[in-house]
Amino acid sequence: MIGNILHFKTAVALVLLGLLTLLAGIGQKTVWAPPATVTAVAPAGGTAAPLTVIEGKLRTLHGGTVKITVKGEGNFMLASGRPDDVDAWVGKTAHNTVTGVSDDGKALQLAHADGEAAAPSPAGSDLWVTTENANGELNYSWTPPADGDWSLLLAADGTKPAPSSISMTFPNDTSTPWAIPLMVLGGLLILAGAALLLLKPKGGATDDDESAGTGGPRQGSVFARRARAQAVARAKTRNAGGAQAPEGAAGTGRAENRVAPAAARRAAGAAVALLTAAAVAGTGVAAQAGQAPSPAPSGSSAAAKGAGTPVLLDAQFRRILEQVAGAVDAGDAAKDAAKLAPRVAGSELDVRTQNYKIRSQVGSYEPRMPVRSTKLLTTVVSNKREWPRSVMAVTQGDGNVVPQLLTLVQASPRENYKLVGATPLQPGTTFPGINRGGTETLAPSDKSGLLYSGEEALAGLGDRLSSADSAFKDKLAEGQSSPYIADTLAYQNDVVSSGANGTFAFSHKVVPENTVVFRTADGGALVLGRLNFAFDGTPKNSGDKLTIGDDAAALAGGKDTSTGMVLNFAESVAVYVPPAGSKDPMKLVAATRGLVGAKFK
Structure with missing residues (x-):
């Protein structure tokens, strides 16, 4: 009787525990759910x-x-x-x-x-x-x-x-990793309790059974029936052989009968333990699956400073280029250099400022090539994150007979990019391949992996433009693909030939602070920079005069001089330098010049 009561209480406890666990799981999904x-x-x-x-x-x-x-x-x-x-x-x-x-x-x-x-x-x-x-x-x-x-x-x-x-x-992390496992565990505990109720014993020995002996009307459990059968067998043996049964043999039925409720409880307990273990194992798996993966830690700001991060995105570049083109258009239309100042500097500001001054007096003087942003052929962006920063664009819009290289420089963080050079490509020239996702920029003196450093390349070009017999004659490609060199040498030769009463000297010197070097995809480099082209003339004899053109006269304040004169041109150039070990010559990719000064001695 006591075994049946314990059996019933255990089953009820399991059901109640299962209900509480199930409600706890449901609560995590409802009333206790975290905010979104x-x-x-x-x-x-x-x-x-x-x-x-x-x-x-x-x-x-x-x-x-x-x-x-x-x-x-x-x-x-x-x-x-x-x-x-x-x-x-x-x-x-x-x-x-x-x-x-x-x-x-x-x-x-x-x-x-x-x-x-x-x-x-x-x-x-x-x-x-x-x-x-x-x-x-x-x-x-x-x-x-x-x-x-x-x-x-x-x-x-x-x-x-x-x-x-x-x-x-x-x-917010709205995951509830224990909700489903708790609901599963609660359901299993309820099932275990219900199963324990169904596993209750069919019957058990009572005091009446024990007093009735082997002949009582109540049969008892299987264990009791087996005990009574054994007792009968021993009695027959005793009657037949006169042997006396061991003391207490008649009570065997009662002892074995008492084992039945305990065995049933142990069997039910084992079943509950197995179900609970399975539920706990399932809980661990469910909890693990329910956990949201931790977000990847963000990189430090130093990652953005590393190589491979371009200084501009495409959207930034296009916005900047539009503002540059707009400032140049405004300045060109009004012939007002003040309108250029927010977005133009360096050689380009010098050339356009003087161009406006000359055109205000000489209507036939050719204007500077317009700057366009509408037809962007390619961009070159540095991944050097220190200042000054340099970028380049190749564009060809209305008024651009050939594509032109636009070089922009940001001098410091609080300054914006400014156009420092607008240089038309040489006819027949192929623009070298450069990684658009961000490329290395080199110091002008850096020769690593190159046939020549940037400053050596520009100095070689300057020497080649100054003398027909330059040592760089075979080291710098010229001819139909690069007519600028031939045209410059021809111009200088014509001045000397036609100026019988003067002595003339020409020089093309590098302006170091304007040099920018971009690494190309083949390991070479594209060098952009400025040369100062000086044209110096002095009369041969006392009383001889030299005459300058209308464009120079607008800057010098007169056309004739008996003391001599100096004309200054700003040359914007771009030279391709092959990688180290190459047998190919350097190539002049782009070049132009503009008059920026004229004075009498």
Whole structure:
């Protein structure tokens, strides 16, 4: 009787435990389910600063898109750029940095850096890939514009404090890895309890059975029947042989009968243990499968500084090129060099400035070739992330008889790219292949892997242009593919032949600070730079005069001189240098010149 009660209680306990476990699993999916998002807010009362940086690691803190809400007074902007670009633009300016999230996920962690109280407005910088402008409030979904690391810069105008009300909403980990396993385990426990109820004994010995002996009307369990049969057999043996049965033999039936409930309970317990073990094993597998993979850790900002990361994306390059072309168009149309200043510098600014001055006095003087962005043939982008940075484009639009190389340079982080050279390709020239995904730029003196360094190549070209008998005559390809060399030598020879009353000297000298060297796909290099072409004339005899053309006269202030004159031209050139070990000569890829100065001695 006691065994039956324990049997029943165990089964009921299993069912109740199963129900509780099942409800716990269901609760994890419903009332206890985690929220879909979690929002962290910047603490109030921090130190004000004109700039705020949001580190790129926050974008990858959780999987999915991060949403940022910024509130502030008046106009402000949020710009996206490479971490090293953002850091370089911030420089020594005082700023706050959003570095992470508190342990409870409710607060953004801010770090303040002291520095200069103001900075130029970051609006319009070429460093930013995307820019969001707002007034009062901005809701921004942070998605990367390309592979790699990205940071954000928040600012008003560089002088006012940046907005301090910032909140970031992250996708939350809504996985409940124990929900399904708990529901499975609960169901198994309920089944185990039900099975235990069905496994209860069919009957058991009672005091009445024991008093009835072998002849009682109640048969008892199988064990009891076997015991009674054995007792009968022993009695027959005793009667037949006179042997006396061992004391206590008659009680064997009762002992074996008491074993029955315990055996049944042990069998049921073993079944429950097997079911529980199976449930626990299933729980481990389910929990493991239910766990979301941890997000890959974001790379440090140093990764963006490494080789292989181009300084511009295609979208940036096209935007910059359009602004450059627009500035040149405005300057050319008005013959006003001031309109060039935001986007033109170096040789190109010198040549166009003087071109405008000459054309204002000499209507027939040929204008400079226009700069176009509409037909972009190729781009060359450096992966050298230090400044100055150089990029190049090959374009051919309206007014471009041949394609031209446009060389742009960014002198420092807070300056924009400016056009320093617009050089038409030589007829019949094939532009060398250069990796568009970002290529190496070399120092002008670096000869590694090259037949000549950049400065040697330009110096060789200068010597070749100065003398028909130059030592570089066989080292630099010329002829139909490069008519510039032949035309320059012919021009100089004509001046000498026609100027019987003068002595003339010509020189083509490299301007080192204008030299840019890009590595080509075949291991060679494309060298772009400027030569100063000086044309010096002196009368042979006292009283002799030299006459200059109308274009030079517009700059010199007169046409005739008896003391001598000096004309200066800026030559924009590009030379291909073969890789080391090659037997091929260098090739002049592009060249042009423009008058930038004329004076009397």
